[in-house]
Amino acid sequence: MSRVALVNASTPTYNLGLAKARHWWQRQGAEVSMLSNLLPMETPDFDEVWVSVIFSWHIPKALEIIRQAQFFHRPCEIGGPGTFGVRSLIRERTGLEAQATPDPRFEREPGAYPMVFWSRGCPAKNCTLGFPRNGASPICSVPEMEGWRYTLYPDVTPAPIIMDNNLSALPRAHQDVIVDRTLTASFVQVDANSGFEPRSFRTDTVQRWKRLPLKCWRFAYDELAEGAAVRRMMAILDEADVPRRARRIYCLAGNEPIADCEQRVSEINEWGCYPIVQRRRPLDWIGGPLPVLHDWSEQRLIDFQRWGNRLAKGIPFAEYRRGYKADA
Numbered sequence: 001m002s003r004v005a006l007v008n009a010s011t012p013t014y015n016l017g018l019a020k021a022r023h024w025w026q027r028q029g030a031e032v033s034m035l036s037n038l039l040p041m042e043t044p045d046f047d048e049v050w051v052s053v054i055f056s057w058h059i060p061k062a063l064e065i066i067r068q069a070q071f072f073h074r075p076c077e078i079g080g081p082g083t084f085g086v087r088s089l090i091r092e093r094t095g096l097e098a099q100a101t102p103d104p105r106f107e108r109e110p111g112a113y114p115m116v117f118w119s120r121g122c123p124a125k126n127c128t129l130g131f132p133r134n135g136a137s138p139i140c141s142v143p144e145m146e147g148w149r150y151t152l153y154p155d156v157t158p159a160p161i162i163m164d165n166n167l168s169a170l171p172r173a174h175q176d177v178i179v180d181r182t183l184t185a186s187f188v189q190v191d192a193n194s195g196f197e198p199r200s201f202r203t204d205t206v207q208r209w210k211r212l213p214l215k216c217w218r219f220a221y222d223e224l225a226e227g228a229a230v231r232r233m234m235a236i237l238d239e240a241d242v243p244r245r246a247r248r249i250y251c252l253a254g255n256e257p258i259a260d261c262e263q264r265v266s267e268i269n270e271w272g273c274y275p276i277v278q279r280r281r282p283l284d285w286i287g288g289p290l291p292v293l294h295d296w297s298e299q300r301l302i303d304f305q306r307w308g309n310r311l312a313k314g315i316p317f318a319e320y321r322r323g324y325k326a327d328a
Contacts (some may be wrong), residue, residue, distance in 0.1 A: 001029060001030065001031050002025075002047045003030070003031045003044075003045060003046050004031070004032050004033070004046060004047065004048045004050065005033050005038060005042070005045050005046040005050070005069075006018045006021055006022055006025075006032045006035065006047065006050050006052070007035045007037065007038055007050065007062075007065055008035070008036055008054075009034070009036075009051055009053045009054075009059075009061045009062040009065065009082075010053055010054035010055050010058045010059045011036035011037075011141045012036075013054050014112060014114065014115070014213030015052050015054060015080070016115055016117075017052055017079070017080060017102075017103065018034065018050075018052045019111070019113055020106040020107070020109040021052075021074075021103070021105075021106050021109075022034060022108050023106070023109045023110075024156050028118060033176070033269055035255075037065070037071065038065045038068060041209040043068055043071075044072050047074070047075070048075045048077075049065070049066070049069040049074050049075070049076045049077075050076070050077045050079075050243065051065050051066055051076070051077070051078045051079075052078075053078070053081075053082030053083050054080055054081060054082050054125050055082045056085055056086060056281075056283055056284065056285055056286055057082075057281070057286055057287050058081045058082055058085055059082060059286040060286055062082075062083075063090070063093050063094065066078055066093075066094050066096065067094070070094065070175055070226055076094070076096060077096065078090060078094065078096050078098050079099030079100060079103060079225055080099075080100070081100065081145065082102040082143075083098035083099070083100045084141060084144075084145055085097075085141070085282065085284035085285075086098075086284050086286060087100055087284075089284075089286075094204045097216060100145060101145050101146065102120055102145075102146060102255055103139050107120075110156075110157065112159070114159055114160065114161060115159050115161035115162070115163050116156050116157065116158065116161070116162060116163065117153060117156070117164055118152070118154070118156060118162065118164050118170075118174070118178045119151060119153060119164050119165075119170055119174065120144070120150070120165075121148065121149055121165075122142045122146065122150075122152045122165045122166040123148055123149065123150070126235055127291055129274075141283055142165045142166075146165070150170060150171070150174075152171070152174050154177050158181050158182045158184070158185040158187075159185075160185075160187040160189060160191065161187075161190075161191045161193050162182070162188050162190065162191065162192050162194075162195055163193055164178075164192075164194060164216065165194050166194075166196075166197045167192055167194070167195070167196055167197075167209075168196040168197050168201045168205045169197055169200035172204065175205070175208055175209075176208065178267060179209060182212055183211060183212065187213065188213065188272055189213050189214075190214055190215065191214070191215040191216075192209070192217075192218060193200065193211075194218070195217075195218030195219045195220065195248075195250070196217065196219045196233070197219065197220075198219055198220075198221075198226065198229040198230045198232065198233040199226075200237070201232075201233045201236060203227075203236055203239070203240075204220075206236055206237060206240040206242065210240060213263050214246075216246050216247065216248045216274075217237060217242060217246055218247075218249075219233060219249060219250070220249065220250040220251070220252070221250070221251055221264050221267070221268060222251065222252040222264075223252070223256055223260075223264075224256065224260050224264065227264075227267075230249070230254070234247075234271060243271065244272040244273050245272065245273070247271075247273040247274065248272050248273070248276055250276045250278055250281055251264050251265055251308065252277075252278055253278065253279055253296075253301055253304045253305060253308065254279055254280030254294075254301050255280050255293065256294065257294040257295055258295050258296065258300065258317070262306065262316075262317050265308045274307060275308055275309065276309065277304065277307075277308030277314075279302070279304075280292075280293070280301070280303050303317075303320060303322060304317060306320075307320040314317075
């Protein structure tokens, strides 16, 4: 019987890919250990070592695990979305080709998981959460990893966390499948975790998804140019009587000058919604000084995120001082 170590280098974040890989290996008759690290004395006990990375800044840890396993001449694999922007580095350091896209061996592995993809891919070509390629403007990583056209999975087991990258742009018939089958599972609460895309959000979208006990309505306002689409989506949600406090609006910091990012946070607060400020971190960043744009520094990004998520209603960002706490 083969003994396989599956290592989640991004613990404590749940790793859906490794959970599927575990089922796949067990069907092959292997004895599988799910780990968050690999101790040197453990390595000889395993016949194979697979390492998965969700976030690129965990790549150094993953590379050390691979180095250790290769020292003991154990076959290794490395993959996960965190490897996408650093595939050449991984190849250079380990000789391995990272599986940065969904792995066809176990992508469709059946099972009851806490989260689910009903589709892969995304047709949106105007997403700002991307990476530069050959000096061009940033492009979104999701279509590059999963495809510019959707691959639909109508027969997966429903889960309370839906991970699809662009639910509102999915074919309407497939959206109906997701909602209908999720309803039959009778979850107390459902989280459309990656949310809806304002440009493709329509009146029928909100009516369809209102049937589920959604934890909240997630969408993004990542640059000022998206303002018209975001406001149109806000109006659709208002018309459908979705409470504004039930809306979580992601707000990327660092892709525009500070003043523009602050304007977006201020607008979200003026609308009576929750801003969720996220720092811009390039997909090839593995630690060390963070590359920044415009008038940002890494510390300003950290401060802005804390200000935006906690204090933005109380004081302007220019008046924020590290360690400041709003009155209870």
